[in-house]
Amino acid sequence: MRPGVLLIIARKELREALRDRRTLFMMIALPILLYPLLILGMSRLQEGQQAAQTARNSRVALWGGLTLEVEAAFKRNGRVELLPWRSAPDAVRAGLEMGQLQPPPTPPLELSANDAERKPPKLPDTVWARAAQQALLKRDIDAVLILWPGFEEKIRRGEAGVASILYDSVRPESGKARDRMTDVLRQYRVDLIRQREKNRGLIEGFATGVELQSQNVATEQRRSGMLIGMLLPYMLILFSAMSGFYAAIDMTAGEKERGTMQTLLCAPLLPLEIISGKFLAVWVISLIATLVNIVSLALTFARVKLIPGLTVSVPPEAYLIAFCLVLPVSILVNSVFLAVGAFARDFKDGQNFLTPILMGLLAPLMVTTMPGIELNGYLAFAPIVNIALAMKSVFLSEWKADLIFLALVSSLAYAMLALALAARVFEQNNLLLGGKQSVASIFDFSRRPGAKPTEGISVLAFSLALVLAFYASLALEGKPLPVMLLVTEIGFFLLPGLALAWSKGFDWRSTFSLRPLGVAGLAGCILIGVSAWTVGGGLLIRVLPPPESLVKALEKLLLLGEREAPLWQLWIFIALLPAVCEEMLFRGLILSGFRSMGKWPAIIAAGLLFGLAHASIYRLLPTLFLGIVFGWVVWRTGSVLAGMVCHMLNNGLMATLAHSREVIREWGLLGSPYLPWSYIAAGSLLLAAGLWLVSRQRHQSSGVTA
Amino acid sequence: MTPILEAVGLSRRFGEVHAAEDVSLKVHAGEVVGLLGPNGAGKTTILRMIAGVLEPDAGDVLLSGIHVHERPIEAKPRIGFHSGDTQLYQRLTAREALEYFGRLYGMEEARLRRRIDQLIEELEMASFATRPCSTYSAGQKQRANIARAFLHEPELLILDEPTAALDVVSGQFIVEAIRKQKAKGVAVLFSTHIMGEAEYLCDRIALFHQGRLVDEGTLAELVERSGCDNLTDAFLKRIGVARVEAA
Numbered sequence: 033m034r035p036g037v038l039l040i041i042a043r044k045e046l047r048e049a050l051r052d053r054r055t056l057f058m059m060i061a062l063p064i065l066l067y068p069l070l071i072l073g074m075s076r077l078q079e080g081q082q083a084a085q086t087a088r089n090s091r092v093a094l095w096g097g098l099t100l101e102v103e104a105a106f107k108r109n110g111r112v113e114l115l116p117w118r119s120a121p122d123a124v125r126a127g128l129e130m131g132q133l134q135p136p137p138t139p140p141l142e143l144s145a146n147d148a149e150r151k152p153p154k155l156p157d158t159v160w161a162r163a164a165q166q167a168l169l170k171r172d173i174d175a176v177l178i179l180w181p182g183f184e185e186k187i188r189r190g191e192a193g194v195a196s197i198l199y200d201s202v203r204p205e206s207g208k209a210r211d212r213m214t215d216v217l218r219q220y221r222v223d224l225i226r227q228r229e230k231n232r233g234l235i236e237g238f239a240t241g242v243e244l245q246s247q248n249v250a251t252e253q254r255r256s257g258m259l260i261g262m263l264l265p266y267m268l269i270l271f272s273a274m275s276g277f278y279a280a281i282d283m284t285a286g287e288k289e290r291g292t293m294q295t296l297l298c299a300p301l302l303p304l305e306i307i308s309g310k311f312l313a314v315w316v317i318s319l320i321a322t323l324v325n326i327v328s329l330a331l332t333f334a335r336v337k338l339i340p341g342l343t344v345s346v347p348p349e350a351y352l353i354a355f356c357l358v359l360p361v362s363i364l365v366n367s368v369f370l371a372v373g374a375f376a377r378d379f380k381d382g383q384n385f386l387t388p389i390l391m392g393l394l395a396p397l398m399v400t401t402m403p404g405i406e407l408n409g410y411l412a413f414a415p416i417v418n419i420a421l422a423m424k425s426v427f428l429s430e431w432k433a434d435l436i437f438l439a440l441v442s443s444l445a446y447a448m449l450a451l452a453l454a455a456r457v458f459e460q461n462n463l464l465l466g467g468k469q470s471v472a473s474i475f476d477f478s479r480r481p482g483a484k485p486t487e488g489i490s491v492l493a494f495s496l497a498l499v500l501a502f503y504a505s506l507a508l509e510g511k512p513l514p515v516m517l518l519v520t521e522i523g524f525f526l527l528p529g530l531a532l533a534w535s536k537g538f539d540w541r542s543t544f545s546l547r548p549l550g551v552a553g554l555a556g557c558i559l560i561g562v563s564a565w566t567v568g569g570g571l572l573i574r575v576l577p578p579p580e581s582l583v584k585a586l587e588k589l590l591l592l593g594e595r596e597a598p599l600w601q602l603w604i605f606i607a608l609l610p611a612v613c614e615e616m617l618f619r620g621l622i623l624s625g626f627r628s629m630g631k632w633p634a635i636i637a638a639g640l641l642f643g644l645a646h647a648s649i650y651r652l653l654p655t656l657f658l659g660i661v662f663g664w665v666v667w668r669t670g671s672v673l674a675g676m677v678c679h680m681l682n683n684g685l686m687a688t689l690a691h692s693r694e695v696i697r698e699w700g701l702l703g704s705p706y707l708p709w710s711y712i713a714a715g716s717l718l719l720a721a722g723l724w725l726v727s728r729q730r731h732q733s734s735g736v737t738a
Numbered sequence: 739m740t741p742i743l744e745a746v747g748l749s750r751r752f753g754e755v756h757a758a759e760d761v762s763l764k765v766h767a768g769e770v771v772g773l774l775g776p777n778g779a780g781k782t783t784i785l786r787m788i789a790g791v792l793e794p795d796a797g798d799v800l801l802s803g804i805h806v807h808e809r810p811i812e813a814k815p816r817i818g819f820h821s822g823d824t825q826l827y828q829r830l831t832a833r834e835a836l837e838y839f840g841r842l843y844g845m846e847e848a849r850l851r852r853r854i855d856q857l858i859e860e861l862e863m864a865s866f867a868t869r870p871c872s873t874y875s876a877g878q879k880q881r882a883n884i885a886r887a888f889l890h891e892p893e894l895l896i897l898d899e900p901t902a903a904l905d906v907v908s909g910q911f912i913v914e915a916i917r918k919q920k921a922k923g924v925a926v927l928f929s930t931h932i933m934g935e936a937e938y939l940c941d942r943i944a945l946f947h948q949g950r951l952v953d954e955g956t957l958a959e960l961v962e963r964s965g966c967d968n969l970t971d972a973f974l975k976r977i978g979v980a981r982v983e984a985a
Contacts, residue, residue, distance in 0.1 A: 037842065041842070047829075048827055048829045052829060290826075291821070292824065292825055294819075294824060295839075295886070298789050299814060299843060300812075300815050300844070301814075461791055462793075467752065
């Protein structure tokens, strides 16, 4: 692929898109206008309504006899206008005055916690309840207050008088009236209890028993973070997708409709260059829109009170992290848009094809709006949901680096798969020329003997291995570690690579670099194998020290569980097994697939995927370093055995050290978080000697040593 | 003389339909070969396979000895392709579109600018070259498209009904532009419905019917072999359709 050509295509697509009013509107105008108009407008409307409600006195129908004390309490409050017998039917008035109507039984104490299923209390089927319902529906009054017969006598006797408030929860002014009456009557009750305690010579608080105080400890930043964490991922991902939506249709179905796709296919371009150029343009548009959305949202949130009394205060870096988190989702969504858009015959067709995908985004995004759902090891691999939850955790300041890293790595794997799919679709010229082609033909895995692995195959192999291995590890949870390692390494690293190579008809020898290793090469690999950890684990780990929990988990893995396994078992399961299986995948199939990119880009790309496959940000640098070293060794010797020797010795030595605490003590490493510099220096010398010996190995002709 | 284009045994099926069956063609430098056939004869499919945009089920296309489908990046810069139904990028000007394609074809910037100026003058595009393509008339669009096909000075021009949907004046302008390319030694493969154009432009004519090459030769050879007086009758006779005479 030629980056220059890719940029020419992307620049042209961007120029065209930026002259399209639809794209400009979705990308810039909508976010700038929408949030202030929608959120500020809604907020102002809400504030206005609240102000109007606050300013207006509640009109309450009073059914029953009022005591002087209660009347005085309402007068002191001044916000409730009591309208005696308003809207009361004659039968109800007579029943209450004559004492024929009785209050409903007191419901059991209503508990707030929703531990058990709670049914809302039903309105009793009585003449007074129906009458109050009718009266409230007419909207002449806001609520009905019934003071049941005997209210005054009961209070005088020291009993509990019964008052009922009837209101319509659908009408905000009715709810307001209920709140005001409740406040008045609660205050009246407190005063009454104090008076009764005093009259009977009881100490204050005797009747109350327990004063309950609850205090919200969430800071304003946390409360606003919760709110933004629920709203922002949803809006950000959706709007980012919506801005890519039109551009993707225009660059695929639109270009087909205009007949310009054929012109492009006539040019000396690789399908991958065309799709990459178009993707880059759509991605840039989507990212500009995301940026505009974030800025507009941040400014709007800073000025608006989403909840009365709560000022949104989110640190700017949270918005920056949110933007970074959108990147892989944006790759994933836009790649799918381009791939699916290519099947559409015209713009309208494209809209029909892509709208369900856009709608499909809503379901995973809704997850963020549900309280209590947080990013965990399982959800970190759920596409879209993982990033949305990661964003939420950032705004709540509860993010965990390893989980965010997992979410990013898995999203990147999904994104690469989607991009590979789009590239595959763009290889179908007949489809791009407006012909019909089945979806199944895109996934054509027919065997073509002599074919060579490509970058797409490398990405596919990595993504499959990563996602399968993760879900398999969940399925194998609770099984002994040797079983987990055996199944994961063979079933999800070795076999998928072999199956992929067989299904495509790749040459085994060149694809997996199956060649013998010379003496000098072997000697070099032994030196590298025993020394590389001093740089990887000793030096690079200082850049980003792992937390104690990860160190313990790794120790447990190296020892095959809590109970220490015999050393020979460690060498089989921790050293030999990963060395064979992972080297066949990463330095075999994946490195071969990248070979057309050139030596160092291929080695670094394969090393990076190797590092990412270890699924921990703290292990990324050391494993990336090892991946690059092993990659260079295999490239130089032309033999995957070289990588296996290095890998096995590296892992075996780690396991032996973890197993032999005596050795660690003797070496003076016990209790020290880092490897001493003297060890790093000695290890580096050994490593350099090993690399020099490998470089002396006669260059072998192979698929990767081109 | 070695041909610029040599297509051998090209076949392509779309489901059950044989769009092209064992088609072989040669075009030499400075030669115009016309592809003549009714709708659905497979002309467009054959031209697309030769241009390298459609993979044949069988057969090879060699351009100056380069295999078009195996080495497309080397072969395609030698081809200029234009189809009569091709539109332009509506939000770009003709000059911008030409700059874009020139860069895709790897033209050096100074040469590209010179060539664009030359084509704008030759094809009389100065009045509209800096306006967005969405504002062009059919004739203007076709000139801009022809300019794009000529831009990188290809060895072979593939033109799929370039005068379709054009009025007589615009059509004649395009035909003359093609003649000038032929005079410069460019090999031209040209499909058309218009018998007059084929008679006027083509050194050799290939008659197609239902995806097959049914006859090929110079105008005189085709007419002579058919025993008819003109190309239209020769063509209709070859595809087995009787001419309907006006009463």
